[in-house]
Amino acid sequence: MQQRxxxxxxxxxxxxxxxxxxxxxxxxxxxxLGPSGYRAYTEEERALLQRAIAAAVSIxxxxxxPAPLADAEALVTAAHAEAVExxxxxxxxxPSAVAVIGFHGQTVRHDPARRLTVQLGNGGALxxxxxxxxxxxxxxxxxxxxxxxxxxxxxxxxxxxxxLSRPYPIxxxxxxxxxxxxxxxxxxxxxxxxxxxxxxxxxxxxxLRTGEPKDTDxxxxxxGRVDEKAVDRAxxxxxxxxxxxxxxxxxxxxxxxxxxxFAGMSTEDGAATLxxxxxxxxxxxxxxxxRAPTAWVVAGGGARNPTLMRMLQERLAPATVEAAxxxxxxxxxxxxxxxxxxxxxxxxNLPLTFPSTTGAPCALTGGTLAKPSLLDRxx
Numbered sequence: 001m002q003q004r005x006x007x008x009x010x011x012x013x014x015x016x017x018x019x020x021x022x023x024x025x026x027x028x029x030x031x032x033l034g035p036s037g038y039r040a041y042t043e044e045e046r047a048l049l050q051r052a053i054a055a056a057v058s059i060x061x062x063x064x065x066p067a068p069l070a071d072a073e074a075l076v077t078a079a080h081a082e083a084v085e086x087x088x089x090x091x092x093x094x095p096s097a098v099a100v101i102g103f104h105g106q107t108v109r110h111d112p113a114r115r116l117t118v119q120l121g122n123g124g125a126l127x128x129x130x131x132x133x134x135x136x137x138x139x140x141x142x143x144x145x146x147x148x149x150x151x152x153x154x155x156x157x158x159x160x161x162x163x164l165s166r167p168y169p170i171x172x173x174x175x176x177x178x179x180x181x182x183x184x185x186x187x188x189x190x191x192x193x194x195x196x197x198x199x200x201x202x203x204x205x206x207x208l209r210t211g212e213p214k215d216t217d218x219x220x221x222x223x224g225r226v227d228e229k230a231v232d233r234a235x236x237x238x239x240x241x242x243x244x245x246x247x248x249x250x251x252x253x254x255x256x257x258x259x260x261x262f263a264g265m266s267t268e269d270g271a272a273t274l275x276x277x278x279x280x281x282x283x284x285x286x287x288x289x290x291r292a293p294t295a296w297v298v299a300g301g302g303a304r305n306p307t308l309m310r311m312l313q314e315r316l317a318p319a320t321v322e323a324a325x326x327x328x329x330x331x332x333x334x335x336x337x338x339x340x341x342x343x344x345x346x347x348x349n350l351p352l353t354f355p356s357t358t359g360a361p362c363a364l365t366g367g368t369l370a371k372p373s374l375l376d377r378x379x
Contacts, residue, residue: 001026001348004099005034007087007132008340009080011106013177013250014199014301015049016213017041018083021336022093027345030159035091036333039083046213048072049106052120053251056108062118062140069108073120076106080121081129095131102343102367103136104335110139110149110249117143127370135343135367142353147360150247154182154192154357155345156338164297164327171293171319173312174335175199175302177250179278182357183289191289192357193244196281199301200250202274202308205257209267218275218307224268226276230261234277240284245359278302279311292319299324303331343367 003026010019018041022034041049052072059066065073080103088095105121123136143149157172161184164170169185179198183191202221203214215221234256239246256262262270286292296319302308303323313321324331342352346367353360 001028003031004344004347005097006100006102006340006344007084007098008102008336008338008343009083010104010335010339011076011080012300012335013107014203014214015041015046015053015106016301018080019333019336020083020087021330021333021340022091023337023340025159025341025344027341027348027350028159030163030341033330033337035087036330036336037083037087037090038332039079039086041079045075045079048075052106053108056118059109059116059118062116069120072106072108073122076120077122077125081126084130084132098132100343100347101126101130101132101134102138102339102341103134104138104339105136107250110247112143112148112247115143115146117149123368123370127372131372133372134370135346136370137368138339138342138346138352138366140368141366142358142360142364145360145364147353147358147364148193148245148247149358150194151180151182151192151357152342152352153335153338154190155352155354156341157182158184158190159341160329166295166327169289169291169293171289171296173282173296173298175278175298175300175308176335177203178248179282179302180247181282181285183293185290188290189356190354191244193246193285193288194248195285196240196248197253197274197278199278199305201253201257202271202278204254205262205270205274206267208257209270214301215271215275215305215307218305220268220271221275221305221307222272224266224270224272227261227265227269227273228276230273231276231280233261235280235284240281244288245357247358272307275305275308276311278308279315282312283315286316294319296321297324297327297329298322299329299331299334301332
């Protein structure tokens with residue numbers, strides 16, 4: 001199949017900004033991991049997205065856009081367009097050189113038990129503004145078929161793992177708002193699922209206590225003491241004993257922060273305990289894997305938290321635990337790269353999800369293709 005230049009876009013559940021990345025691929029093999037970029041959300045934009053996530057709890061149908069979701073969707077679409085425009089300009093790339101954009105959008109509701117997943121973002125409007133075909137709405141087909149709709153990136157992780165000189169099995173851990181892993185053992189079936197909270201609870205706790213959007217460099221957690229009994233109580237939640245495939249919404253464990261456990265903790269102890277919960281949940285996930293991985297590669301914002309990385313190393317030993325940057329990948333751009341890759345797979349009608357990754361009844365393709373008009377494409 002023909003190698004295509006694709007751009008991927010990702011705005012994760014941490015609501016910090018838009019990641020942009022370019023790859024060259026035929027939907028199977030990766031021939032190049034290109035440049036990446038980032039467009040941060042302002043405090044006002046982040047606040048609107050947080051209000052939209054809170055309001056999305058009331059959604060019963062995918063197309064519903066109660067206030068403030070309509071405003072948030074317009075923001076998401078415009079911010080992603082701005083991110084691509086700035087990226088193209090910075091790298092001297094013409095729109096006509098890009099075959100497709102993979103546009104994940106902003107998840108505001110994910111409830112596969114109700115066959116409901118909602119990602120804000122208008123793919124048609126984005127294609128028209130940029131003059132480039134856009135694949136969007138990646139999760140809907142899987143959820144409609146009875147799958148979890150997440151994680152979507154395991155097939156990309158396998159393509160990346162083929163570029164590594166690490167012994168199998170390898171686990172790729174993405175620490176976004178929610179943490180998810182992909183287990184790769186050569187050409188054997190992929191295993192993938194959400195392990196538990198990633199950065200979301202840590203970020204929310206720091207925002208409540210200090211007004212800061214995250215625990216920068218894990219400094220608060222490093223200065224705190226872990227409440228191991230609180231960690232044990234958290235892992236007693238039925239989710240952690242449930243066999244995969246399984247997935248989470250960003251806010252599934254947000255009620256923990258409102259409980260008495262964290263009300264009585266210092267900021268440092270709370271941050272340390274939440275980081276330990278994330279690490280312990282990842283370690284608990286080992287019980288669902290065919291073999292213990294020999295190597296873990298960690299991507300997402302959590303890879304920038306040295307305290308969390310240390311906790312993972314302690315709980316996953318003797319396996320190695322490395323940040324994606326350390327193996328030549330991009331910890332920040334990996335998910336954006338994945339959606340570029342998935343967009344090309346979608347264009348070729350290749351499967352994005354599998355029974356062993358999302359619980360779908362069979363291997364399924366996904367995504368909706370929005371093509372710009374000839375007038376748009378001539379910009």
